[in-house]
Amino acid sequence: MSQLVSFIEKGRSIYGSYGGLAKEVGVPQSHISMWKSGVKACTAPDRAALAVAVGENPAEAAIEAALEGINLEKPQGKRAAHALQLALQRIRKL
Numbered sequence: 001m002s003q004l005v006s007f008i009e010k011g012r013s014i015y016g017s018y019g020g021l022a023k024e025v026g027v028p029q030s031h032i033s034m035w036k037s038g039v040k041a042c043t044a045p046d047r048a049a050l051a052v053a054v055g056e057n058p059a060e061a062a063i064e065a066a067l068e069g070i071n072l073e074k075p076q077g078k079r080a081a082h083a084l085q086l087a088l089q090r091i092r093k094l
Contacts, residue, residue: 003064004047008036010054024053041069063088 001009011021011032022029027046034040042050044062051061067084071077 003061004042004050005036007047007050007054007056007061008032010056011050014054021050021053025049044069057091060088060091063091 008018008021011024012018015021015024018032019029022032025032025046026049031040031042031046035042035046042065044065047065048058048062051058063084067081067088070081070084072081
């Protein structure tokens with residue numbers, strides 16, 4: 001299960017419904033459904049807000065979201081992914 005889906009399911013459990021989770025995060029309920037199904041990408045700021053809502057690390061969540069959106073076909077994408085992976089490793093050591 002992906003981090004995003006895990007957060008969504010945890011949030012549904014905490015808030016009683018996807019609608020309750022959406023209200024807590026500050027997005028329409030349709031966003032939650034589209035994120036879960038992969039129809040819509042969850043941005044780094046939204047992933048961080050979702051993480052806060054479910055008691056997880058927002059910095060780690062935002063970096064994970066950013067990594068998912070990087071184009072690894074391009075050199076700058078590879079450099080960015082490497083830098084973000086290093087940042088994620090440091091966060092996880094804290």
